[in-house]
Amino acid sequence: MAIQGLELAKACANAADDIQADKIRVWDLRGLSNLTDFMVVCSGSSMPHLRAVLGGIRGDVDEKHGAKPVNAEGNADTKWVVLDYIDVMVHVMHVELRDYYGLEDLWADAKEIDWKS
Template sequence: MNLTSPLSEPTPASDTRAERSLQLAIAAARTAADNRGQNIRLLDMRGVTPEFDYFVIVTGNSRRQLHAISEEIDHCLEDDLGDKRIGIEGYSESRWILLDYGSVVVHLFDQETRDYYALEDLWQDSKPVELPWQDDEPTAGE
């Protein structure tokens, strides 16, 4: 009897899924950055839950900006990368828009709602993923 978790031993299929999930998550994060999303975080959820691989968390300044970011992420992931969104929540309220791509979940927040739900704290056992372009951005005070 094998008592190991399905997450404990990677297989070629899981490696391919993980690579594809990371590609989608980075593309979503990059698209958010290109549309002036702020405080963008990419969390590797694979060691925390089998439900999805990555969270992308983004803050926007207005309802209009959150809509634009969500629509551009849809365009990028669906049209450019051939993935299909499974679901969307919160679009009409626009305080927290959730885009579900199966292995990747994108959370777009206004600042107040992001502070209230504090997903990074809730999922503190996840691993942050460094985004390639964040090294190029100046930090506060520079």
């Protein structure tokens, strides 16, 4: 069985880190969101970087943990991609869009997870 929840969120964050994604953050949304339990947000600085981060997360998490997203919205050209693993949503965003949409402010009540531990 594939990993889920906090373990999966940390695996996604570590995979993003391996491909040098920027500003990786993980939030526990349990009790705050009906959509998902955990959210991972990271940034890329260019189109090739966004593609590499997406490929790195998908490939690494599938290879090491047998987990594939059930859905993906957007692509590198839209500068914002959401990988939906049901209990974990991974947002890979271009730095400019991330600043513009301010997800950090939207989920200010969520507990941030130390994913490196």
